[in-house]
Amino acid sequence: xxxxxxxxxxxxxxxxxxxxxxxxxxxxxxxxxxxxxxxxxxxxxxxxxxxxxxxxxxxxxxxxxxxxxxxxxxxxxxxxxxxxxxxxxxxxxxxxxxxxxxxxxxxxxxxxxxxxxxxxxxxxxxxxxxxxxxxxxxxxxxxxxxxxxxxxxxxxxxxxxxxxxxxxxxxxxxxxxxxxxxxxxxxxxxxxxxxxxxxxxxxxxxxxxxxxxxxxxxxxxxxxxxxxx
Amino acid sequence: xxxxxxxxxxxxxxxxxxxxxxxxxxxxxxxxxxxxxxxxxxxxxxxxxxxxxxxxxxxxxxxxxxxxxxxxxxxxxxxxxxxxxxxxxxxxxxxxxxxxxxxxxxxxxxxxxxxxxxxxxxxxxxxxxxxxxxxxxxxxxxxxxxxxxxxxxxxxxxxxxxxxxxxxxxxxxxxxxxxxxxxxxxxxxxxxxxxxxxxxxxxxxxxxxxxxxxxxxxxxxxxxxxxxx
DNA sequence: ATACGATTCAAACAATCGTTTGAATCCGGC
DNA sequence: GCCGGATTCAAACGATTGTTTGAATCGTAT
Numbered sequence: 001x002x003x004x005x006x007x008x009x010x011x012x013x014x015x016x017x018x019x020x021x022x023x024x025x026x027x028x029x030x031x032x033x034x035x036x037x038x039x040x041x042x043x044x045x046x047x048x049x050x051x052x053x054x055x056x057x058x059x060x061x062x063x064x065x066x067x068x069x070x071x072x073x074x075x076x077x078x079x080x081x082x083x084x085x086x087x088x089x090x091x092x093x094x095x096x097x098x099x100x101x102x103x104x105x106x107x108x109x110x111x112x113x114x115x116x117x118x119x120x121x122x123x124x125x126x127x128x129x130x131x132x133x134x135x136x137x138x139x140x141x142x143x144x145x146x147x148x149x150x151x152x153x154x155x156x157x158x159x160x161x162x163x164x165x166x167x168x169x170x171x172x173x174x175x176x177x178x179x180x181x182x183x184x185x186x187x188x189x190x191x192x193x194x195x196x197x198x199x200x201x202x203x204x205x206x207x208x209x210x211x212x213x214x215x216x217x218x219x220x221x222x223x224x225x226x227x228x229x
Numbered sequence: 230x231x232x233x234x235x236x237x238x239x240x241x242x243x244x245x246x247x248x249x250x251x252x253x254x255x256x257x258x259x260x261x262x263x264x265x266x267x268x269x270x271x272x273x274x275x276x277x278x279x280x281x282x283x284x285x286x287x288x289x290x291x292x293x294x295x296x297x298x299x300x301x302x303x304x305x306x307x308x309x310x311x312x313x314x315x316x317x318x319x320x321x322x323x324x325x326x327x328x329x330x331x332x333x334x335x336x337x338x339x340x341x342x343x344x345x346x347x348x349x350x351x352x353x354x355x356x357x358x359x360x361x362x363x364x365x366x367x368x369x370x371x372x373x374x375x376x377x378x379x380x381x382x383x384x385x386x387x388x389x390x391x392x393x394x395x396x397x398x399x400x401x402x403x404x405x406x407x408x409x410x411x412x413x414x415x416x417x418x419x420x421x422x423x424x425x426x427x428x429x430x431x432x433x434x435x436x437x438x439x440x441x442x443x444x445x446x447x448x449x450x451x452x453x454x455x456x457x458x
Numbered sequence: 459a460t461a462c463g464a465t466t467c468a469a470a471c472a473a474t475c476g477t478t479t480g481a482a483t484c485c486g487g488c
Numbered sequence: 489g490c491c492g493g494a495t496t497c498a499a500a501c502g503a504t505t506g507t508t509t510g511a512a513t514c515g516t517a518t
Contacts, residue, residue, distance in 0.1 A: 017465085033362060035264030039506065049467050054507060056465095124362070131360040131413055133260060133353070170438045177410025178403040178446075184360055209399045216449030217407075217442040246495085268476065278497050283477060285495095 018056050020046040026067050026118055030125040034064055034132065061136050068129065068140065071111060071122050076148040078107035083155055094158040098215055104152060105179070105214075109207050112183055120183075127184020160219070167222065175214050182210060247285050249275040255296050255347055259354040263293055263361065290365050297358065297369070300340060300351050305377040307336035312384055323387040327444055333381060334408070334443075338436050341412055349412075356413020389448070396451065404443050411439060 024046035028037045039060055043050045057063040083103040086095045112123050129137055149172070156168055163171075253275035257266045268289055272279045286292040312332040315324045341352050358366055378401070385397055392400075 031362060033264065035262065036363070038504075040504085049465095050506095051467075051508080052465085060506065128360045128362070130410070131357045133262060133357070134265070167438065170435075171442055174407040174411060174439065174442050178407040181359070181406025181410055182403060206399075209396065210403065212449045212451065213400055213403050213446040217446035220441045220445030222441065267474075269474085278495095279476095280478080280497075281495085289476065 017046070017048045017052055020048060021053060021056065021063065022067055022070060025063055026070075026122060026125065029064060029067060030121045030128075033128060034134070034137075065136075065140050068126070069144070071118055072126070072144050075107050075111050076144065078110075079103055080148055080151050082106065083151065087155070095155060097156065097159045097218055098211070100152060100155045100159060101175075101211060101215055101218070104175075105207055105211060108179065108183060123183040127180050130180050130184075156218070164222075171218050174217060178214060179210070182206070246275070246277045246281055249277060250282060250285065250292065251296055251299055254292055255299075255351060255354065258293060258296060259350045259357075262357060263363070263366075294365075294369050297355070298373070300347055301355070301373055304336050304340050305373065307339075308332055309377055309380050311335060312380065316384070324384060326385065326388045326447055327440070329381060329384045329388060330404075330440060330444055330447070333404075334436055334440060337408065337412060352412040356409050359409050359413075385447070393451075400447050403446060407443060408439070411435070 021042065025037075025042045028042055028045060031037075032041075039053050040050055042063075043052060046052075053060065053063055057066055083095070083100060086099045086103055090096075090099075108123070111117055112120050118125075129141060132138075153168065153172060156172065157163075157165065160168065250271065254266075254271045257271055257274060260266075261270075268282050269279055271292075272281060275281075282289065282292055286295055312324070312329060315328045315332055319325075319328075337352070340346055341349050347354075358370060361367075382397065382401060385401065386392075386394065389397065
Protein backbone atom coordinates (compact mmCIF):
# COMPACT_ATOMS: atom_id res chain seq x y z
CA UNK A 1 0.00 0.00 0.00
CA UNK A 2 2.32 2.77 1.23
CA UNK A 3 4.75 3.20 -1.61
CA UNK A 4 7.83 3.85 0.50
CA UNK A 5 10.20 1.20 1.68
CA UNK A 6 8.59 -2.20 1.21
CA UNK A 7 10.32 -5.55 0.91
CA UNK A 8 9.24 -7.16 -2.33
CA UNK A 9 8.89 -10.64 -0.94
CA UNK A 10 6.72 -9.52 1.90
CA UNK A 11 4.68 -7.39 -0.46
CA UNK A 12 4.14 -10.34 -2.75
CA UNK A 13 3.03 -12.50 0.14
CA UNK A 14 0.66 -9.81 1.34
CA UNK A 15 -0.73 -9.39 -2.16
CA UNK A 16 -1.62 -13.05 -2.51
CA UNK A 17 -3.40 -13.19 0.83
CA UNK A 18 -5.31 -10.04 -0.06
CA UNK A 19 -6.37 -11.63 -3.33
CA UNK A 20 -7.29 -14.89 -1.65
CA UNK A 21 -9.39 -12.91 0.81
CA UNK A 22 -11.10 -10.93 -1.95
CA UNK A 23 -11.92 -14.07 -3.90
CA UNK A 24 -13.28 -15.94 -0.92
CA UNK A 25 -15.20 -12.92 0.33
CA UNK A 26 -16.74 -12.32 -3.07
CA UNK A 27 -18.05 -15.85 -3.30
CA UNK A 28 -19.32 -16.00 0.27
CA UNK A 29 -20.84 -12.52 0.36
CA UNK A 30 -22.65 -13.42 -2.81
CA UNK A 31 -23.97 -16.64 -1.35
CA UNK A 32 -25.03 -15.51 2.12
CA UNK A 33 -25.07 -11.72 2.06
CA UNK A 34 -22.96 -9.29 3.99
CA UNK A 35 -24.32 -9.60 7.51
CA UNK A 36 -24.73 -13.36 7.38
CA UNK A 37 -21.15 -14.00 6.28
CA UNK A 38 -18.69 -14.20 9.15
CA UNK A 39 -15.04 -13.31 8.93
CA UNK A 40 -14.18 -16.74 10.23
CA UNK A 41 -15.98 -18.33 7.31
CA UNK A 42 -14.17 -16.07 4.85
CA UNK A 43 -10.71 -16.54 6.30
CA UNK A 44 -11.21 -20.29 6.54
CA UNK A 45 -12.24 -20.46 2.87
CA UNK A 46 -9.28 -18.30 1.91
CA UNK A 47 -6.91 -20.39 3.98
CA UNK A 48 -5.54 -17.42 5.90
CA UNK A 49 -5.58 -16.32 9.49
CA UNK A 50 -8.63 -14.66 10.99
CA UNK A 51 -6.76 -11.48 11.83
CA UNK A 52 -5.69 -11.02 8.22
CA UNK A 53 -8.89 -9.21 7.33
CA UNK A 54 -8.46 -6.49 9.91
CA UNK A 55 -4.76 -6.30 9.18
CA UNK A 56 -5.07 -5.86 5.42
CA UNK A 57 -8.42 -4.14 5.06
CA UNK A 58 -9.08 -2.61 8.46
CA UNK A 59 -12.61 -3.93 8.94
CA UNK A 60 -15.27 -6.17 7.48
CA UNK A 61 -16.99 -3.20 5.84
CA UNK A 62 -13.82 -2.10 4.11
CA UNK A 63 -13.28 -5.63 2.88
CA UNK A 64 -16.72 -5.56 1.35
CA UNK A 65 -16.05 -2.24 -0.31
CA UNK A 66 -12.80 -3.61 -1.72
CA UNK A 67 -14.67 -6.59 -3.11
CA UNK A 68 -17.02 -4.25 -4.92
CA UNK A 69 -14.47 -1.76 -6.25
CA UNK A 70 -12.27 -4.48 -7.68
CA UNK A 71 -14.94 -5.26 -10.29
CA UNK A 72 -17.10 -2.16 -10.34
CA UNK A 73 -14.43 0.41 -10.94
CA UNK A 74 -13.07 -1.14 -14.16
CA UNK A 75 -16.57 -1.91 -15.43
CA UNK A 76 -17.81 1.65 -15.08
CA UNK A 77 -14.60 2.88 -16.62
CA UNK A 78 -15.20 0.60 -19.58
CA UNK A 79 -18.68 2.03 -19.92
CA UNK A 80 -17.59 5.65 -20.14
CA UNK A 81 -14.69 4.71 -22.40
CA UNK A 82 -17.01 2.87 -24.74
CA UNK A 83 -19.42 5.78 -24.77
CA UNK A 84 -16.60 8.20 -25.51
CA UNK A 85 -15.51 5.94 -28.36
CA UNK A 86 -19.00 5.94 -29.86
CA UNK A 87 -19.20 9.70 -29.57
CA UNK A 88 -15.85 10.12 -31.26
CA UNK A 89 -16.92 8.02 -34.20
CA UNK A 90 -20.26 9.74 -34.56
CA UNK A 91 -18.44 12.92 -35.48
CA UNK A 92 -20.45 16.05 -34.72
CA UNK A 93 -23.71 14.12 -34.69
CA UNK A 94 -25.07 12.85 -31.37
CA UNK A 95 -24.83 9.14 -30.71
CA UNK A 96 -27.99 7.12 -31.15
CA UNK A 97 -29.89 5.77 -28.16
CA UNK A 98 -29.16 2.20 -29.13
CA UNK A 99 -25.42 2.86 -29.08
CA UNK A 100 -25.55 4.61 -25.72
CA UNK A 101 -27.54 1.74 -24.32
CA UNK A 102 -25.00 -0.71 -25.69
CA UNK A 103 -22.25 1.20 -23.94
CA UNK A 104 -24.10 0.57 -20.68
CA UNK A 105 -24.96 -3.05 -21.29
CA UNK A 106 -21.90 -4.50 -22.99
CA UNK A 107 -19.37 -4.02 -20.18
CA UNK A 108 -21.88 -5.37 -17.68
CA UNK A 109 -22.52 -8.42 -19.81
CA UNK A 110 -18.83 -8.91 -20.41
CA UNK A 111 -18.28 -8.92 -16.67
CA UNK A 112 -21.12 -11.35 -16.15
CA UNK A 113 -19.65 -13.65 -18.77
CA UNK A 114 -16.12 -13.72 -17.37
CA UNK A 115 -15.83 -16.41 -14.71
CA UNK A 116 -12.32 -15.28 -13.85
CA UNK A 117 -13.74 -11.96 -12.72
CA UNK A 118 -16.52 -13.25 -10.55
CA UNK A 119 -18.94 -13.88 -13.35
CA UNK A 120 -22.61 -13.84 -12.56
CA UNK A 121 -21.82 -14.24 -8.91
CA UNK A 122 -20.42 -10.78 -8.59
CA UNK A 123 -23.41 -9.17 -10.27
CA UNK A 124 -25.71 -11.01 -7.94
CA UNK A 125 -23.73 -9.54 -5.11
CA UNK A 126 -24.03 -6.12 -6.68
CA UNK A 127 -27.76 -6.55 -7.04
CA UNK A 128 -27.96 -7.27 -3.34
CA UNK A 129 -25.90 -4.23 -2.52
CA UNK A 130 -28.28 -2.06 -4.52
CA UNK A 131 -31.12 -2.95 -2.21
CA UNK A 132 -29.13 -2.79 1.01
CA UNK A 133 -29.99 0.16 3.25
CA UNK A 134 -26.67 0.15 5.10
CA UNK A 135 -25.44 3.75 5.01
CA UNK A 136 -21.84 2.88 4.26
CA UNK A 137 -23.01 0.92 1.22
CA UNK A 138 -25.35 3.59 -0.08
CA UNK A 139 -22.67 6.22 0.17
CA UNK A 140 -20.16 3.94 -1.47
CA UNK A 141 -22.39 3.07 -4.42
CA UNK A 142 -23.37 6.68 -4.94
CA UNK A 143 -19.74 7.65 -5.18
CA UNK A 144 -18.96 4.77 -7.50
CA UNK A 145 -21.78 5.56 -9.94
CA UNK A 146 -21.86 9.33 -9.79
CA UNK A 147 -19.64 10.18 -12.74
CA UNK A 148 -20.84 7.33 -14.95
CA UNK A 149 -24.52 8.13 -14.46
CA UNK A 150 -23.99 11.83 -15.10
CA UNK A 151 -22.03 10.99 -18.22
CA UNK A 152 -24.74 8.76 -19.66
CA UNK A 153 -27.55 11.06 -18.71
CA UNK A 154 -25.92 13.83 -20.70
CA UNK A 155 -25.47 11.53 -23.70
CA UNK A 156 -29.10 10.40 -23.60
CA UNK A 157 -30.17 14.01 -23.27
CA UNK A 158 -28.43 14.82 -26.54
CA UNK A 159 -29.90 11.78 -28.26
CA UNK A 160 -33.42 12.53 -27.04
CA UNK A 161 -33.69 16.31 -27.01
CA UNK A 162 -37.47 16.23 -27.03
CA UNK A 163 -37.63 14.21 -23.78
CA UNK A 164 -38.00 16.34 -20.65
CA UNK A 165 -34.96 15.94 -18.37
CA UNK A 166 -37.03 14.72 -15.47
CA UNK A 167 -38.68 12.09 -17.63
CA UNK A 168 -35.25 11.00 -18.76
CA UNK A 169 -34.11 10.67 -15.17
CA UNK A 170 -37.00 8.40 -14.39
CA UNK A 171 -36.45 6.25 -17.42
CA UNK A 172 -32.78 5.88 -16.55
CA UNK A 173 -33.95 4.80 -13.13
CA UNK A 174 -36.22 2.18 -14.68
CA UNK A 175 -33.41 0.97 -16.91
CA UNK A 176 -31.02 0.55 -14.02
CA UNK A 177 -33.76 -1.32 -12.19
CA UNK A 178 -34.46 -3.80 -14.94
CA UNK A 179 -30.75 -4.20 -15.60
CA UNK A 180 -29.64 -4.78 -12.04
CA UNK A 181 -32.58 -7.02 -11.32
CA UNK A 182 -31.85 -9.09 -14.40
CA UNK A 183 -28.12 -9.29 -13.85
CA UNK A 184 -28.60 -10.05 -10.19
CA UNK A 185 -30.39 -13.13 -11.41
CA UNK A 186 -32.66 -13.59 -8.44
CA UNK A 187 -34.59 -16.69 -9.21
CA UNK A 188 -37.79 -15.38 -7.70
CA UNK A 189 -39.45 -15.49 -11.06
CA UNK A 190 -37.62 -18.48 -12.40
CA UNK A 191 -40.96 -20.13 -12.00
CA UNK A 192 -42.30 -17.97 -14.82
CA UNK A 193 -40.83 -20.51 -17.12
CA UNK A 194 -37.80 -22.67 -17.46
CA UNK A 195 -35.67 -19.62 -18.14
CA UNK A 196 -32.50 -20.88 -19.78
CA UNK A 197 -33.16 -24.61 -20.17
CA UNK A 198 -29.51 -25.23 -20.95
CA UNK A 199 -28.50 -23.01 -23.81
CA UNK A 200 -24.76 -22.71 -23.83
CA UNK A 201 -23.93 -19.02 -23.62
CA UNK A 202 -27.20 -17.19 -23.37
CA UNK A 203 -25.57 -13.98 -22.29
CA UNK A 204 -25.58 -12.86 -25.90
CA UNK A 205 -29.22 -13.82 -26.14
CA UNK A 206 -29.97 -12.01 -22.91
CA UNK A 207 -28.57 -8.83 -24.37
CA UNK A 208 -30.62 -9.39 -27.52
CA UNK A 209 -33.72 -9.55 -25.38
CA UNK A 210 -32.96 -6.86 -22.86
CA UNK A 211 -31.71 -4.20 -25.27
CA UNK A 212 -34.88 -3.93 -27.38
CA UNK A 213 -37.01 -3.90 -24.25
CA UNK A 214 -35.08 -1.06 -22.68
CA UNK A 215 -34.72 0.84 -25.95
CA UNK A 216 -38.46 0.72 -26.55
CA UNK A 217 -39.15 1.94 -23.03
CA UNK A 218 -36.61 4.69 -23.31
CA UNK A 219 -38.05 6.05 -26.55
CA UNK A 220 -41.68 5.49 -25.59
CA UNK A 221 -44.08 8.39 -26.20
CA UNK A 222 -45.08 10.44 -23.19
CA UNK A 223 -48.29 8.77 -22.18
CA UNK A 224 -51.42 9.42 -20.18
CA UNK A 225 -52.15 6.85 -17.57
CA UNK A 226 -54.63 4.20 -18.65
CA UNK A 227 -56.61 4.35 -15.43
CA UNK A 228 -57.99 1.12 -14.09
CA UNK A 229 -61.61 0.31 -13.24
CA UNK B 230 -54.96 -18.98 16.06
CA UNK B 231 -56.30 -22.44 17.01
CA UNK B 232 -60.04 -21.99 16.77
CA UNK B 233 -60.96 -24.13 19.77
CA UNK B 234 -61.40 -22.87 23.28
CA UNK B 235 -59.76 -19.47 23.57
CA UNK B 236 -60.46 -16.75 26.12
CA UNK B 237 -61.44 -13.63 24.28
CA UNK B 238 -59.59 -11.22 26.50
CA UNK B 239 -56.37 -13.12 26.29
CA UNK B 240 -56.79 -13.49 22.57
CA UNK B 241 -57.27 -9.75 22.20
CA UNK B 242 -54.19 -9.05 24.26
CA UNK B 243 -52.19 -11.50 22.18
CA UNK B 244 -53.51 -9.92 19.01
CA UNK B 245 -52.36 -6.44 19.97
CA UNK B 246 -48.86 -7.61 20.89
CA UNK B 247 -48.66 -9.52 17.62
CA UNK B 248 -49.66 -6.39 15.75
CA UNK B 249 -47.25 -4.24 17.70
CA UNK B 250 -44.51 -6.73 16.86
CA UNK B 251 -45.42 -6.79 13.18
CA UNK B 252 -45.44 -2.99 12.97
CA UNK B 253 -42.13 -2.57 14.76
CA UNK B 254 -40.52 -5.41 12.83
CA UNK B 255 -41.69 -4.01 9.52
CA UNK B 256 -40.15 -0.62 10.22
CA UNK B 257 -36.89 -1.98 11.60
CA UNK B 258 -36.42 -4.73 9.02
CA UNK B 259 -36.93 -2.07 6.38
CA UNK B 260 -34.37 0.21 7.93
CA UNK B 261 -31.59 -2.24 8.78
CA UNK B 262 -32.37 -5.43 6.92
CA UNK B 263 -33.16 -8.87 8.28
CA UNK B 264 -29.83 -10.03 9.63
CA UNK B 265 -28.85 -6.66 11.06
CA UNK B 266 -32.08 -6.25 13.03
CA UNK B 267 -32.02 -7.91 16.43
CA UNK B 268 -35.04 -9.25 18.23
CA UNK B 269 -34.14 -7.09 21.20
CA UNK B 270 -34.39 -3.99 19.05
CA UNK B 271 -37.75 -5.07 17.68
CA UNK B 272 -39.27 -6.02 21.01
CA UNK B 273 -38.00 -2.83 22.61
CA UNK B 274 -39.55 -0.73 19.85
CA UNK B 275 -42.80 -2.65 20.16
CA UNK B 276 -42.81 -2.31 23.93
CA UNK B 277 -43.17 -6.03 24.53
CA UNK B 278 -41.03 -8.70 26.12
CA UNK B 279 -38.15 -10.28 24.27
CA UNK B 280 -39.63 -13.75 24.45
CA UNK B 281 -42.84 -12.60 22.79
CA UNK B 282 -41.40 -13.14 19.31
CA UNK B 283 -40.61 -16.79 19.85
CA UNK B 284 -43.86 -17.28 21.70
CA UNK B 285 -46.14 -15.79 19.07
CA UNK B 286 -44.24 -16.46 15.87
CA UNK B 287 -41.88 -19.30 16.73
CA UNK B 288 -38.70 -17.75 15.35
CA UNK B 289 -37.22 -14.64 13.82
CA UNK B 290 -37.59 -16.06 10.34
CA UNK B 291 -41.28 -16.77 10.83
CA UNK B 292 -41.76 -13.25 12.14
CA UNK B 293 -40.21 -11.93 8.95
CA UNK B 294 -42.46 -14.09 6.82
CA UNK B 295 -45.48 -12.84 8.75
CA UNK B 296 -44.40 -9.26 8.13
CA UNK B 297 -44.30 -9.97 4.41
CA UNK B 298 -47.53 -11.95 4.11
CA UNK B 299 -49.53 -9.35 5.96
CA UNK B 300 -49.10 -6.94 3.05
CA UNK B 301 -48.15 -9.15 0.16
CA UNK B 302 -51.02 -11.61 0.31
CA UNK B 303 -53.79 -8.98 0.02
CA UNK B 304 -51.87 -7.06 -2.64
CA UNK B 305 -51.42 -10.04 -4.93
CA UNK B 306 -55.03 -10.99 -4.35
CA UNK B 307 -56.06 -7.49 -5.43
CA UNK B 308 -53.99 -7.90 -8.55
CA UNK B 309 -55.63 -11.12 -9.71
CA UNK B 310 -59.06 -9.78 -8.73
CA UNK B 311 -58.49 -6.65 -10.77
CA UNK B 312 -57.30 -8.68 -13.71
CA UNK B 313 -60.35 -10.94 -13.47
CA UNK B 314 -62.53 -7.87 -13.40
CA UNK B 315 -60.93 -6.51 -16.55
CA UNK B 316 -61.32 -9.83 -18.28
CA UNK B 317 -64.98 -10.01 -17.31
CA UNK B 318 -65.68 -6.58 -18.78
CA UNK B 319 -63.78 -7.28 -21.98
CA UNK B 320 -66.33 -9.93 -22.81
CA UNK B 321 -64.98 -12.59 -25.18
CA UNK B 322 -62.17 -10.33 -26.37
CA UNK B 323 -58.78 -10.57 -24.66
CA UNK B 324 -57.80 -7.73 -22.35
CA UNK B 325 -55.34 -5.19 -23.71
CA UNK B 326 -51.78 -5.08 -22.52
CA UNK B 327 -52.25 -1.68 -20.93
CA UNK B 328 -55.09 -2.99 -18.79
CA UNK B 329 -53.17 -6.07 -17.70
CA UNK B 330 -50.23 -3.87 -16.79
CA UNK B 331 -52.53 -1.62 -14.82
CA UNK B 332 -53.78 -4.59 -12.88
CA UNK B 333 -50.19 -5.27 -11.84
CA UNK B 334 -49.25 -1.69 -11.05
CA UNK B 335 -52.33 -0.23 -9.39
CA UNK B 336 -52.46 -2.46 -6.29
CA UNK B 337 -48.74 -2.01 -5.80
CA UNK B 338 -49.03 1.73 -6.04
CA UNK B 339 -52.05 1.74 -3.75
CA UNK B 340 -50.04 -0.12 -1.17
CA UNK B 341 -47.12 2.25 -1.55
CA UNK B 342 -49.44 5.20 -1.07
CA UNK B 343 -51.14 3.93 2.08
CA UNK B 344 -49.09 4.90 5.14
CA UNK B 345 -51.36 2.85 7.39
CA UNK B 346 -50.23 -0.27 5.57
CA UNK B 347 -46.54 0.34 5.68
CA UNK B 348 -46.43 2.68 2.69
CA UNK B 349 -43.21 2.94 0.78
CA UNK B 350 -41.36 1.39 3.68
CA UNK B 351 -42.88 -2.00 3.13
CA UNK B 352 -42.06 -2.00 -0.56
CA UNK B 353 -38.49 -1.09 0.21
CA UNK B 354 -38.42 -4.10 2.49
CA UNK B 355 -39.88 -6.21 -0.27
CA UNK B 356 -37.26 -4.97 -2.68
CA UNK B 357 -34.59 -6.07 -0.26
CA UNK B 358 -36.19 -9.47 0.11
CA UNK B 359 -36.14 -9.92 -3.67
CA UNK B 360 -32.36 -9.70 -3.68
CA UNK B 361 -31.79 -11.76 -0.55
CA UNK B 362 -30.28 -15.20 -1.18
CA UNK B 363 -31.55 -16.71 2.07
CA UNK B 364 -33.20 -19.99 1.10
CA UNK B 365 -36.18 -19.59 3.39
CA UNK B 366 -36.91 -16.23 1.75
CA UNK B 367 -36.52 -17.44 -1.81
CA UNK B 368 -38.87 -20.34 -1.18
CA UNK B 369 -41.34 -18.08 0.55
CA UNK B 370 -41.43 -15.49 -2.23
CA UNK B 371 -41.73 -18.15 -4.89
CA UNK B 372 -44.77 -19.57 -3.15
CA UNK B 373 -46.28 -16.14 -2.66
CA UNK B 374 -45.93 -15.11 -6.29
CA UNK B 375 -46.50 -18.41 -8.06
CA UNK B 376 -50.22 -18.15 -8.77
CA UNK B 377 -50.20 -14.42 -9.50
CA UNK B 378 -47.34 -14.65 -11.99
CA UNK B 379 -48.86 -17.62 -13.78
CA UNK B 380 -52.16 -15.79 -13.98
CA UNK B 381 -50.66 -12.67 -15.51
CA UNK B 382 -48.42 -14.54 -17.87
CA UNK B 383 -51.46 -16.30 -19.30
CA UNK B 384 -53.25 -12.99 -19.72
CA UNK B 385 -50.31 -11.38 -21.46
CA UNK B 386 -50.00 -14.42 -23.67
CA UNK B 387 -53.55 -13.91 -24.88
CA UNK B 388 -52.99 -10.20 -25.42
CA UNK B 389 -49.74 -10.76 -27.33
CA UNK B 390 -50.27 -13.98 -29.28
CA UNK B 391 -47.47 -13.19 -31.69
CA UNK B 392 -44.87 -12.95 -28.91
CA UNK B 393 -42.96 -16.20 -28.28
CA UNK B 394 -43.66 -17.52 -24.78
CA UNK B 395 -40.03 -17.44 -23.79
CA UNK B 396 -39.69 -13.85 -24.92
CA UNK B 397 -42.75 -13.02 -22.86
CA UNK B 398 -41.19 -14.64 -19.81
CA UNK B 399 -38.12 -12.51 -20.16
CA UNK B 400 -40.08 -9.34 -20.58
CA UNK B 401 -42.14 -10.14 -17.53
CA UNK B 402 -38.86 -10.60 -15.73
CA UNK B 403 -37.68 -7.20 -16.87
CA UNK B 404 -40.96 -5.63 -15.81
CA UNK B 405 -40.76 -7.12 -12.35
CA UNK B 406 -37.20 -5.82 -12.14
CA UNK B 407 -37.99 -2.26 -13.05
CA UNK B 408 -41.08 -2.31 -10.85
CA UNK B 409 -39.47 -3.72 -7.73
CA UNK B 410 -36.41 -1.58 -8.15
CA UNK B 411 -38.52 1.54 -8.52
CA UNK B 412 -40.88 0.73 -5.68
CA UNK B 413 -38.01 -0.27 -3.45
CA UNK B 414 -36.90 3.30 -3.89
CA UNK B 415 -33.23 2.71 -3.36
CA UNK B 416 -31.70 6.12 -3.61
CA UNK B 417 -28.60 4.88 -5.39
CA UNK B 418 -29.52 6.86 -8.45
CA UNK B 419 -31.18 9.73 -6.68
CA UNK B 420 -28.14 11.61 -7.83
CA UNK B 421 -29.40 11.35 -11.40
CA UNK B 422 -31.45 14.38 -10.62
CA UNK B 423 -33.53 15.80 -7.84
CA UNK B 424 -36.12 13.09 -8.32
CA UNK B 425 -39.28 14.33 -6.65
CA UNK B 426 -38.36 17.87 -5.64
CA UNK B 427 -41.41 18.05 -3.42
CA UNK B 428 -44.45 17.34 -5.51
CA UNK B 429 -47.29 16.36 -3.23
CA UNK B 430 -48.43 12.90 -4.30
CA UNK B 431 -46.20 11.82 -7.12
CA UNK B 432 -47.36 8.24 -6.90
CA UNK B 433 -49.90 9.00 -9.57
CA UNK B 434 -47.19 10.64 -11.62
CA UNK B 435 -44.89 7.69 -11.03
CA UNK B 436 -47.48 5.40 -12.50
CA UNK B 437 -47.90 7.75 -15.44
CA UNK B 438 -44.18 7.48 -16.08
CA UNK B 439 -43.63 3.82 -15.35
CA UNK B 440 -46.64 2.44 -17.24
CA UNK B 441 -45.72 3.83 -20.70
CA UNK B 442 -42.13 2.73 -20.21
CA UNK B 443 -43.08 -0.83 -19.37
CA UNK B 444 -45.82 -0.98 -21.98
CA UNK B 445 -43.43 0.12 -24.72
CA UNK B 446 -40.89 -2.45 -23.63
CA UNK B 447 -43.46 -5.19 -23.45
CA UNK B 448 -44.76 -4.55 -26.96
CA UNK B 449 -41.36 -3.82 -28.48
CA UNK B 450 -40.52 -5.56 -31.76
CA UNK B 451 -38.22 -8.54 -31.56
CA UNK B 452 -34.87 -6.99 -32.23
CA UNK B 453 -31.40 -7.87 -33.36
CA UNK B 454 -28.66 -6.77 -31.08
CA UNK B 455 -26.98 -3.52 -32.11
CA UNK B 456 -23.49 -4.75 -31.45
CA UNK B 457 -20.97 -2.30 -30.08
CA UNK B 458 -17.57 -1.30 -31.47
C1' DA C 459 25.23 -13.39 10.90
C1' DT C 460 22.29 -9.60 12.71
C1' DA C 461 18.64 -6.48 12.96
C1' DC C 462 14.35 -4.72 11.34
C1' DG C 463 9.84 -4.06 9.41
C1' DA C 464 6.14 -6.62 7.35
C1' DT C 465 3.27 -10.37 7.92
C1' DT C 466 1.18 -14.37 10.21
C1' DC C 467 -0.50 -16.75 14.06
C1' DA C 468 -3.08 -18.57 18.26
C1' DA C 469 -5.65 -16.78 21.76
C1' DA C 470 -8.56 -14.01 24.01
C1' DC C 471 -11.46 -9.74 24.12
C1' DA C 472 -16.12 -7.79 25.15
C1' DA C 473 -20.39 -7.65 23.05
C1' DT C 474 -24.43 -9.35 21.01
C1' DC C 475 -27.08 -12.83 18.99
C1' DG C 476 -31.61 -16.10 18.86
C1' DT C 477 -33.66 -19.06 21.82
C1' DT C 478 -35.22 -21.38 26.13
C1' DT C 479 -36.75 -21.71 30.79
C1' DG C 480 -39.76 -21.49 34.80
C1' DA C 481 -42.11 -18.64 37.60
C1' DA C 482 -45.34 -14.58 37.81
C1' DT C 483 -49.49 -12.56 35.98
C1' DC C 484 -53.62 -11.91 33.61
C1' DC C 485 -58.54 -13.00 32.61
C1' DG C 486 -62.82 -15.51 31.57
C1' DG C 487 -65.79 -19.68 32.94
C1' DC C 488 -67.52 -22.42 36.56
C1' DG D 489 -64.61 -17.20 45.33
C1' DC D 490 -61.20 -20.21 42.78
C1' DC D 491 -59.31 -22.89 38.83
C1' DG D 492 -56.80 -23.24 34.33
C1' DG D 493 -55.00 -22.02 30.17
C1' DA D 494 -53.11 -18.11 27.73
C1' DT D 495 -49.81 -14.61 28.03
C1' DT D 496 -46.00 -11.94 29.99
C1' DC D 497 -41.80 -11.46 32.32
C1' DA D 498 -36.80 -11.45 34.06
C1' DA D 499 -32.99 -14.15 33.61
C1' DA D 500 -29.95 -17.02 31.80
C1' DC D 501 -28.47 -20.31 28.03
C1' DG D 502 -24.73 -21.48 24.66
C1' DA D 503 -23.04 -19.91 20.60
C1' DT D 504 -21.12 -16.66 17.52
C1' DT D 505 -19.83 -12.08 16.23
C1' DG D 506 -15.95 -8.39 14.76
C1' DT D 507 -11.94 -6.84 16.65
C1' DT D 508 -7.58 -6.61 19.32
C1' DT D 509 -3.35 -8.23 21.33
C1' DG D 510 1.42 -9.77 21.73
C1' DA D 511 4.41 -13.08 20.49
C1' DA D 512 6.24 -15.99 16.61
C1' DT D 513 7.75 -16.07 11.82
C1' DC D 514 9.19 -14.62 7.42
C1' DG D 515 12.15 -12.24 4.01
C1' DT D 516 15.37 -8.77 3.08
C1' DA D 517 19.03 -5.21 3.52
C1' DT D 518 22.99 -4.15 6.08
